[in-house]
Amino acid sequence: GEDVEQSLxxxxxxxxxxxxxxxxxxxxxxxxxxYKQEPGAGLQLLTYIFSNMDMKQDQRLTVLLNKKDKHLxxxxxxxxxxxxxxxxxxxxxxxxxxxxxxGTRLTVIP
Amino acid sequence: GAVVSQHPSRVICKSGTSVKIxxxxxxxxxxxxxxxxxxxxxxxxxMATSNEGSKATYEQGVEKDKFLINHASLTLSTLTVTxxxxxxxSFYICSARDRFSSYxxxxxxGTRLTVT
Numbered sequence: 001g002e003d004v005e006q007s008l009x010x011x012x013x014x015x016x017x018x019x020x021x022x023x024x025x026x027x028x029x030x031x032x033x034x035y036k037q038e039p040g041a042g043l044q045l046l047t048y049i050f051s052n053m054d055m056k057q058d059q060r061l062t063v064l065l066n067k068k069d070k071h072l073x074x075x076x077x078x079x080x081x082x083x084x085x086x087x088x089x090x091x092x093x094x095x096x097x098x099x100x101x102x103g104t105r106l107t108v109i110p
Numbered sequence: 111g112a113v114v115s116q117h118p119s120r121v122i123c124k125s126g127t128s129v130k131i132x133x134x135x136x137x138x139x140x141x142x143x144x145x146x147x148x149x150x151x152x153x154x155x156x157m158a159t160s161n162e163g164s165k166a167t168y169e170q171g172v173e174k175d176k177f178l179i180n181h182a183s184l185t186l187s188t189l190t191v192t193x194x195x196x197x198x199x200s201f202y203i204c205s206a207r208d209r210f211s212s213y214x215x216x217x218x219x220g221t222r223l224t225v226t
Contacts, residue, residue, distance in 0.1 A: 004153075035217075041219055041220065042114075042116075042203050042217040042218050042219040042220045043154075043203065043205075043217040044217070045214060045215075045216075045217075048214070088153065088154070097144075097156055097159065098144070098156065098205075098215060099156070100146075100153040100154045100155075101153055102153045103153055
């Protein structure tokens with residue numbers, strides 16, 4: 001099946017930029033997503049990118065998509081302590097199904 | 111924004127009993143709802159896709175007789191874990207797709223199931 005991979009942990013200092021990376025396998029994905037999960041909570045959609053785009057910016061969030069390498073990244077500018085959470089990338093691979101990566105736990109150090 | 115609720119948020123049950131988890135779309139109609147299971151320090155695994163008025167489609171390896179899914183209306187899907195065992199303890203998350211949206215799934219807050 002589809003395989004979506006992320007590194008498990010990332011620590012950054014408050015005010016720095018965070019970059020969370022993700023690789024996926026299904027080249028036919030139409031949408032790719034970034035979700036945020038805070039402790040004990042469900043997932044919150046942060047942003048998404050359509051597969052024919054290279055970049056999307058939304059306030060402090062920048063998504064970069066390298067379709068050739070099947071690589072997706074999420075950059076959070078001026079990272080704040082409230083950004084500490086688990087971030088999941090997900091690809092939509094047919095039949096409206098989402099396949100999630102393992103999640104990256106972002107820790108922001110004050 | 112679109113809101114999906116789950117009930118209960120936490121449930122503890124004894125081995126051998128059944129427990130039902132509800133997923134509701136509060137302000138939109140969802141022809142399709144999804145059930146995920148999240149293991150500690152692991153990703154979400156799609157269990158099944160439920161379409162209103164029809165049988166759910168289960169992912170490979172998910173026992174349909176153990177995880178009963180009903181999607182009786184455009185705003186409600188239920189997951190019943192039958193004859194629960196401790197290994198069924200997990201965090202179950204549902205999501206719902208707005209019937210008029212082409213891409214976004216709205217996630218519920220999840221249900222923590224503990225089987226003793």
